[in-house]
Amino acid sequence: MPTVTAPDLPRPATVDALPDDAAFLKSMLTEALIALHVSRQEGDQLRARIDQLLRRLFGRRSEHLDPSQLLLFGPLQEEEEAPPAPPADAKEPGQRRRKGHGRQQLPSHLRRDRRLHELSAAERACQGCGQLRIVIGQEVSEQLDYEPASLVVIEHVRMTYACPCCEKQRQAAKTATADAATASAPGVPAAAVVDPATIAVVPTPRLSTFITAPRPPWPLARCLAGPGLLAHVIVSKFCDHLPLYRCERILARFGVKLARSTLCDWMAQAAGLLRPLWHLLHQQVLQSRVVQTDDTPVRVQARAAAAAHQGRVWVQVGDASHPGWVYFYSPNREGQWPQRFLQGYKGYLQADAYTGYDALYATGTIIEVGCWAHARRKFFEAKNADPEPALYALGVIRRLYEVEWEAAKQAEKQKLSAADAEALRLRLRQEKSVPLLNAFGVWLEARAELSLPKSPLGEAVTYAWNQWAALRVYTTAGFLEIDNNAAERALRAVAIGRKNYLFFGSDVGGETAAVLYSFTQTCKELGVEPWRYLRDVLERLPGCPPERLGELLPDRWAAAERVAAERVAAEQATAPAVGSPSPGEGLDPDTS
Numbered sequence: 001m002p003t004v005t006a007p008d009l010p011r012p013a014t015v016d017a018l019p020d021d022a023a024f025l026k027s028m029l030t031e032a033l034i035a036l037h038v039s040r041q042e043g044d045q046l047r048a049r050i051d052q053l054l055r056r057l058f059g060r061r062s063e064h065l066d067p068s069q070l071l072l073f074g075p076l077q078e079e080e081e082a083p084p085a086p087p088a089d090a091k092e093p094g095q096r097r098r099k100g101h102g103r104q105q106l107p108s109h110l111r112r113d114r115r116l117h118e119l120s121a122a123e124r125a126c127q128g129c130g131q132l133r134i135v136i137g138q139e140v141s142e143q144l145d146y147e148p149a150s151l152v153v154i155e156h157v158r159m160t161y162a163c164p165c166c167e168k169q170r171q172a173a174k175t176a177t178a179d180a181a182t183a184s185a186p187g188v189p190a191a192a193v194v195d196p197a198t199i200a201v202v203p204t205p206r207l208s209t210f211i212t213a214p215r216p217p218w219p220l221a222r223c224l225a226g227p228g229l230l231a232h233v234i235v236s237k238f239c240d241h242l243p244l245y246r247c248e249r250i251l252a253r254f255g256v257k258l259a260r261s262t263l264c265d266w267m268a269q270a271a272g273l274l275r276p277l278w279h280l281l282h283q284q285v286l287q288s289r290v291v292q293t294d295d296t297p298v299r300v301q302a303r304a305a306a307a308a309h310q311g312r313v314w315v316q317v318g319d320a321s322h323p324g325w326v327y328f329y330s331p332n333r334e335g336q337w338p339q340r341f342l343q344g345y346k347g348y349l350q351a352d353a354y355t356g357y358d359a360l361y362a363t364g365t366i367i368e369v370g371c372w373a374h375a376r377r378k379f380f381e382a383k384n385a386d387p388e389p390a391l392y393a394l395g396v397i398r399r400l401y402e403v404e405w406e407a408a409k410q411a412e413k414q415k416l417s418a419a420d421a422e423a424l425r426l427r428l429r430q431e432k433s434v435p436l437l438n439a440f441g442v443w444l445e446a447r448a449e450l451s452l453p454k455s456p457l458g459e460a461v462t463y464a465w466n467q468w469a470a471l472r473v474y475t476t477a478g479f480l481e482i483d484n485n486a487a488e489r490a491l492r493a494v495a496i497g498r499k500n501y502l503f504f505g506s507d508v509g510g511e512t513a514a515v516l517y518s519f520t521q522t523c524k525e526l527g528v529e530p531w532r533y534l535r536d537v538l539e540r541l542p543g544c545p546p547e548r549l550g551e552l553l554p555d556r557w558a559a560a561e562r563v564a565a566e567r568v569a570a571e572q573a574t575a576p577a578v579g580s581p582s583p584g585e586g587l588d589p590d591t592s
Helices: 022-058 164-183 196-201 227-238 244-252 260-285 336-341 355-362 372-381 387-414 418-450 456-466 485-490 492-501 507-526 530-543 546-552 554-574
Strands: 160-162 210-212 290-300 309-317 325-330 347-350 366-369
Touching: 022 456, 227 244, 227 260, 227 492, 227 507, 227 530, 244 260, 260 309, 260 325, 260 507, 260 530, 260 546, 290 485, 290 492, 290 507, 309 336, 309 485, 309 507, 325 336, 325 507, 336 355, 347 355, 355 366, 372 387, 372 456, 387 418, 387 456, 418 456, 485 492, 492 507, 507 530, 507 554, 530 546, 530 554, 546 554
Parallel strands: 290 347, 347 366
Antiparallel strands: 160 210, 290 309, 309 325
16 A cells, blocks of 8 residues: 655754844744735634634524623713612503413404303202203303314396386397398388388387496406405415415315416506506605605516516505605616615605615715614624724723613603603604714724724725715614614514515516505504405505595595594494393293
């Protein structure tokens, strides 16, 4: 067996091999220190990338940080510790109670199947005297059961009507005309000739004597699906994140075979029907004082002989006075798309540091609001490479969020209105957040000169310093949020969905998904059951006049439903109970 020898490796120089010249030794030492510094920098960058990759593959998605890890130094260390707050009274009305672990009460809107369990006459006989026991009360126990969904075939029977009088005249005129034609034929005797004046006497109806009841407007013309089935397919994909091939299999178990291409066409046509309402929802969001926006990538299947490309799904979130979660699709991430989606908007725009928004801020009609969640994420990713300054920055950001939590807690405890809650939050920000930001800005300016630009900490410091003016804007108004997490949460449905359906079939499919995501997610955020909303809206849209289209917006539709439910509940409360026994009726032995 041949011997394998190790390759020759460079060995460190010995002391005897070094030169005796001191100046030459200093130059050699300088070059060695520079090489060591570069090597350490490259090693830190590689370790940071490996840590991020391992965290994305195997680590937690949340950016939770143990408070004991935060280093308190600098301005945070000089603050005096506040005395411990006295224990709150458990009976205080503003205190939030912990949720119990018992069985929850079943919703009242569920259908109740009342099953009465009675004893036989032999079982009701008293063992003491032998007489029958009477009913003195009842015990009700609820059991939640499930019935599989079912498909229903709706037969639209349209009756056809005719006028007997006019139809008789038509038949008479038809017969007379036929006889005249026969008489004028060659070989017909003269006695058989019909007088033309006789034909003129018979009136002929000019209009049709038949009429058919009109068919009610359908959501989709010449479509097999009713509004309930269309709403079910939309909710299954864009709320429950089921790909269409799974919906196809579910429907096949009911004995109805529908191709997924048919389901896809249904959703495209439903999105076309909902598009005017989608434009109205977008206009409502653009009336907000502040709009939060973000985007996420989605893979799009291209046409034949072309590679798939990466499209983008954008979202705009309105404020509390103009609720709406509107989604948009674009085939790329060019700056023209946010400019088109936000055309005509005037107010505050809260987003990340994407340069595509810079043209909007340059107009002066839109004010940029930074996101502290994005700034915090940079420092969180740098805490392993350079823990001391990164943890200091995380500690400052945590103090900023504690001010927000304190404002929300006080507003809930005092049961303040929306305007008073905004005034309270603005006051706390000016008193507590602004001093923290002033000190943190001095620290960022000093760190920007010391940190390596390409290091994780350098990138975090550069991001925060470049966005520093926008990151401070939220302290100028109480209705502004500290981050745009609402927009990021709105894109979570798209992120979950693309893990199941993997890609959009085309750019048209992306636009369809944007319209349908807008209504399903708006219903979800407003607490509206999306299937009930879509079924009702798809049924009413074909016959809805344009001036009443705003009544079908999710927030207005939900308000109308609540008013109707309250009216029905009030009528049921005031109406006398039907079939209720009179007092003492249950105690009569003869009626037991």
